[in-house]
Amino acid sequence: MSLDSDLDPNRQRLGSIMAAAAATRATGPGEHTVLLPRISTDPLDDLVERVRPQLGRAVDSLHVAAALEADGLTDRGARVEYGYHDVFALATEVFRRLGPRLPVTRDQAGRDPKAWRESLxxxxxxxxxxxxxxxxxxxxxxxxxxxxxxxLVVASVLGWVYAGxxxxxxxxxxxxxRPRAAARVLTAAALTAPLAGLAAGAALLGLAGGGPALVALIACLVAYQLTSTVLVCYRRERWLALAxxxxxxxxxxxxxxGPGLRPWSVGAAAGGVLAAFLSAVLLGVRRGRAAVLPEPPLRVALRPEVPALLGVSAYGLCSAVLLLHAEAPYLLGRLDIAIAAAPLILSMGVVEWRAERFRPQAVxxxxxxxxxxxxxxxxxRLLARETAICVLAPAVPAVALLAGLAQLGLLSAAGIVMTxxxxxLGGAYxxxxxxxxxxxxGWLCGSMLAAMTVHLGLGWFAGAAPLLGRPGSALLDTSLYLGSVLLLQAFFLLGLVPILGQARHYR
Structure with a gap:
């Protein structure tokens, strides 16, 4: 569809009618009179016939309205071209003229038997x-x-951005x-992940000291994150769990x-990462070879995606920093604060699940x-309900975690607030x-940067910003972080609410 027809969907129809009128005036020597089919005098009939192939199975007038809006029809166009007050009034009449829709069979209306398997x-x-x-x-x-x-900090940031x-x-x-292109992307990312981890570990070694074990740790963590990305993309989570x-x-x-099992623990972890890594690489290679249809070169295929990839990478970086900047000062000495993110990480699958289910529910x-x-x-109301579910999901393991820490005498008010x-953050994500x-x-990154600025800025003035060298009350610092998270949720809602109720997004 051309840009002109996107801006005004009736322009193409008007051009066709004008061309037909010009054809009827052709009377030169040797030319024949062209008899055209009768055109309806009601422009709405023409609109109905034009959209019938696309909307012959429309379920209601709102479905029709979403399609008309997506084609560029505005309220002004509905008034000027068709004499209706707005798009939705026009859509109601279009839906009526389309005729009765076919009944939905019981098999179509029933729940997909694979739905729960996908949810799990x-x-x-x-x-x-x-x-x-x-x-x-x-x-x-x-x-x-x-x-x-x-x-952990370096590998988490690098792996989060790279995997995203x-x-x-x-x-x-x-x-x-383009399955071959997808397989090449995943295979290349898995193969280069350990190399990226080694490079990051070597750079950290030069800046902060350490030893070969630190470099190996970062390489294994980054490799695991990219390995899990490949297996998740191909729905092979079971392989990851087995490894x-x-x-x-x-x-x-x-x-x-106790310590007698230390070599077994480290060896089993390294062996599991290696097994998952080899499985991911072999799976990617096999999927790439299985693709039979011709595809454009990978560089050509990825070129239009560069802006989106930059946006995704920036979002991943901001997400990692958002989590780590608050916990980093406490990782060495405050266990109850250091592990406060564990309930959120454990329940991130629930957040993904509800995000995947949001669109079908809106449809x-x-x-x-x-x-x-x-x-x-x-x-x-749907958004409020799903947000509540995503807050409740980490709340359940959080209560168990806090109870365990209290039994061990390791719980503090700051740990409760950080948890x-x-x-x-479950609802925010x-x-x-x-x-x-x-x-x-852009909105996501700006919102997270603003929330972190509020947390650190207020902490600096209050003398409770350990990340910036202003150690103070841990309770005040974690309380400011909680406030910044709630502010972040408000920023996210401000970006989502204006487009949340636009029906054309749920066709």
Whole structure:
């Protein structure tokens, strides 16, 4: 469709009528009179016939309105061209003239039997993210606490950005029907992940000291993040779980039975990462070779995605810094604050699941209501409900965590507040997923930078900004962080609400 027809969908129809009129005036020598079919005098009939191939199975007038808006028809066009007050009044009449829709069969209306399997797959992502964590105590005894903290911070930031950009590029290629390009992206990312980790570890070694164990730790962590990205993209979470379960069991045994199992814990963790890495690479190579249809070169295919990839990378960087900047000062000495993010990470699969389910629920809402105002109210209630679910999901393990820390005598008020902040982040990340689905990466990054600025700025003036060298009350610092998270949620809502109720997004 040309740009002109996008801006005014009736212009193409008007041009066709003018061409037909010109044809009827052709009377030169040797020319024949052209008899044209009778054209309806009602422009709405022409509109109905034009949209019938696309909307012959429209479920309601709101569905029609969304299609008309997506084609560029505005309220002014509805008034000037067709004599209706707005697009929705016009859509109601178009829907009536389209005729009765075909009945939905019981099989179509029923729930997909694979829906729960897919839901469980997404929910399992949270436990998969924390599966290798039981090996950290054994690694701590080898590399030392300072090196472990530095390694976790560097690997988390690098892996988060790298994995986010890789997943976005791969899903875009799969969406365009280019499985070979997607496989090449995933395979290349998996193969280069350990090299990127080694380079980052060597740079950290030069800046902050450490040893070969620190470099190996960062390489393994980055490799695991990219490996999990490949296996998740190909829905092979089971392989990841099988590869890392021995590491989880060995790490748990080390915590219970003591230092004698340290080599087994570290070896099982390294072996699990290696097994998952090899599985991911081989799977990517096999999927690439299985693609038979011709595709453009990878560089050509990825060139239009560069702006989006930059946006995704910036979003991943800001997300990692948002989590780590508040916890980093406490990783060496305050256990209850340092592990406050664990409930959020454990429940991130639930957040992904509810974000995936949001659009189908909104589409179902479009089919149930008749007026735009009803849809707007319904979709806002839907957002409130889903946000509450994503807050409740980390709240349940958070209560268990706080109870355990209290039993050990390690719980403080600052730890409770920091845990509450990460529980609130569950709802914020749901809204972030919805904004990312609409490519609002600039708004996401700006909002997170603003929230971090508020946290650190107020902490600086109050003398409670340990990240900036102003150690003070941990309770005040964590309270400011909780306030910045709530402010972040408000910023996200400001970016989402104006587009949330636009029915054309849920066709």
């Amino acid at each position: 797959r997404l929910i399992a992502h949270g436990p998969l993210y924390v599966l290798p964590s039981t090996a950290f105590p054994a690694v701590l005894a080898i590399v030392g606490r300072r090196s472990l903290v530095l390694g 950009a890789t997943a976005h590029a791969a899903y875009r290629m799969l969406g365009f029907g 890392l379960t021995p590491a989880f069991l060995a790490g748990s045994a080390y915590l219970v039975l 179902a809402l479009v089919r149930r209501v008749e007026r735009p105002a009803q849809f707007v109210r319904g979709v806002r 509450a902040a990460h529980v609130a 749901l809204i972030a997923f919805l904004l990312a689905g609409r490519d609002r990466f």
